[in-house]
Amino acid sequence: MIFKINIGDTTYRMKVERAGPEWRCELDGQFIQVQAHLVRRDVMTLITNGKTYEIKRDQLGNQVRIWIENVPYAVELSDPRSLASRSRNRGTSGTSKLLASMPGKILRVLATEMEQVEAGQALVVVEAMKMQNEIKSPSKGVVRQLVPEGTYVNAGDVLAIVE
Amino acid sequence: MFKKILIANRGEIAVRVIRACREMGIIPVAVYSDADCAALHVRHASEAYSIGASSALESYLNIEKIIAVARLSGADALHPGYGFLSENADFAEACANAGIKFIGPSPESIRIMGSKTGARQEMEKNGVPCVPGTSQALPSFEEATRIAEDVGYPVMLKAAAGGGGKGMRLVREPRELRMALEAAQSESQRAFNDGSVYIEKAIVNPRHIEIQVLADEHGNTIHLGERECSIQRRHQKVLEESPSPFVDTSLRKQMGEVAVQAASAVGYTNAGTVEFLVNQDKNFYFLEMNTRLQVEHPVTELVTGFDLVQMQIRIAAGERLPIRQEDVHFRGHAMECRIYAEDPDNHYFPSPGKITLLQEPAGPGVRLDTGVYEGWTVPSDYDPLLAKLTAYGESREQVVTRLLRALDETFVGGIQTNIELFRRILNDASFRDGQIDTGFLDRVMASGPVGTNHEHSDIAALAAGLFTALNGTSMRDSITRNPVDATGSESRWKQAARIESLQCHTSNDLQN
Secondary structure (H helix, E strand, O other): EEEEEEEEOOOEEEEEEEEEOOEEEOOOOOOEEEEEEEEEEEEEEEEEEEEEEEEEEEOOOOEEEEEEOOEEEEEEEEEOOOOHHHHHHHHHOOEEEEOOOEEEEEEOOOOOOOOOEEOOOOEEEEEEOOEEEEEEEOOEEEEOOOOOOOEEEEOOOOOEEEO | OOOOOEEEHHHHHHHHHHHHHHHOEEEEEEOHHHOOOOOHHHHHEEEEOOOOOOHHHOOOOOOOHHHHHHHHHOOOEOOOOOOOOOOOHHHHHHHOOOEEEOOOOOOOHHHHHHHHHHHHHHHHOOOOOOOOOOOOOOEEEEEEEHHHHHOOOOOOEEEEOOOOOOEEEEEOOOHHHHHHHHHHHHHHHHHOOOOOOEEEEOOOOEEEEEEEEEOOOOOOOOEEEEEEEEEEEOEEEEEEEEEOOOOHHHHHHHHHHHHHHHHHOOOOOEEEEEEEEOOOOOOEEEEEEEEEOOOOOOHHHHHHHHHHHHHHHHHHHOOOOOOOHHHHHOOEEEEEEEEEEHHHHOOOOOOOOOEEEEOOOOOOOEEEEEEOOOOOOEOOOOOOOOEEOOOEOOOOHHHHHHHHHHHHHHHEEEEOHHHHHHHHHHHHHHHHOOOOOOOOOHHHOOOOOOOOOOOOOHHHHHHHHHHHHHOOOOHHHHHHHHHHHHHOOHHHHHHHHHHHHHOOHHHHHHHO
């Protein structure tokens, strides 16, 4: 399996395949052998190089978080070969509303009103739970109704509209 | 002894009372709103009755319905818990009229202590030290100006019928008074349907220390020492401990005696708490009396060894206190964290929702009073307290490290909680030093969130991929076994696309 994984500003490319009882992983070209077991749903024990981690996973709004030693990492994972991610990247037409998935603060606004944006272009940075998340345009279009910087938003609030 | 007790509450406190009932061979009866029909307290009880819609006003605050259900169930006593109707004198009276014993003080005691100005008057009459100020509602702005000058700025405006920090305003200088008075009056009018406001001298950076009292119905009143409750946000407690690092044996004795005096003055019975503000010079002033069991009662239970809820029930059943003041001994140290579904870095915004993953702490010296379970959806209709994590140990130092360890074992997934906030508090140098006052938490929060160390980003990336890889196989199996697919109504193409999308969106695995 091949994945593209975004954590914050970093994009990882990962290849993973089973190797007997272990998993052979290739992370950005580096080979790592790990023992990984699902203890129960959303709880994994991972051992690599003699170091052991209990890793949890949860989701807040549409943000998937991986927890390691009580620190949450907001992850975005896609399979670059998959149909879904290809169509997502190509962009769709029509109007799309960007909604806040959880309460947070608008840290930065990266686009301007009526600006022509590309699919995947970052529009605003929302800070919630000490994590900064870039909210990207789902499609190519013109930005309207951008939320101002510094606003506290609740889950479901409109952050921007792309037409 | 009672045969059946109805618990007019929900959440962790309802579970706590049910546990006491079980240990005493009493049948526990739960009540529940629509949002709570599968709540933990309902699961623990022997009997459960619906009391209406999710809104607290239509259910847990509905005196008529609760009394009707208590009658229907044949309960001979009722425990009100804390919050909701626990300090409502009319409710206590309605119980008495229905022939159901209210596990708490008399309606008269509740009434006197429920009015902050009334309580002040009663305390002043009985020589209990109060914060300098008025014990009358302010009739006019002019009068307010005169009294404020008299006691000296800064002053605190408080709602006579108040509680929970509503209708309270700090006034630093004369020119702020008029606006603050209007704001406090309108706020308390809205919150309590009573706009009366009075003035107290503001004690700068006080400690909030309270004394637990117990009184039987035969005239015996004792105290069980203090609880330090200075770690607060917006006048709401977040973390409590006993003993207070500030209170020595002589201050404890002094405050304890005054608390007993305060309770006796109003003919108080059952468990109650006398709250004091304590200044840097160890002068203490009566703040208010809570005529019910407190949220933070576990810390007192741990350092005294007494089960407060069982004692409440025994007192209500007419038993005498089994101990005298000299039989109360304090041992070790206890500290409680109130775990809320809220975001401390986002104005403590509540975060209700489904708990998708729950891991609870255990091990030496750890007590968990919880009202939730994995798979439970925390309703948005009530206070977002999920659980109380209390640690006990031989010293304050040991308790702090024990709590940190227990917090590390705790995981609540799917909603936001304030667990991280406790790490910040417990690791703070001033806190470890015992240098705390009611301004502590605001100062900690003002220093901003601690920079999170994302040193394990690469492991997180590995894990994200591996979660999907490990789930992928089982996910594929579950889909091929899906009866919808077996009918052949879906094409192979659609099926493949679904499997693919399940594999590539971690989020989909989590929907459930």
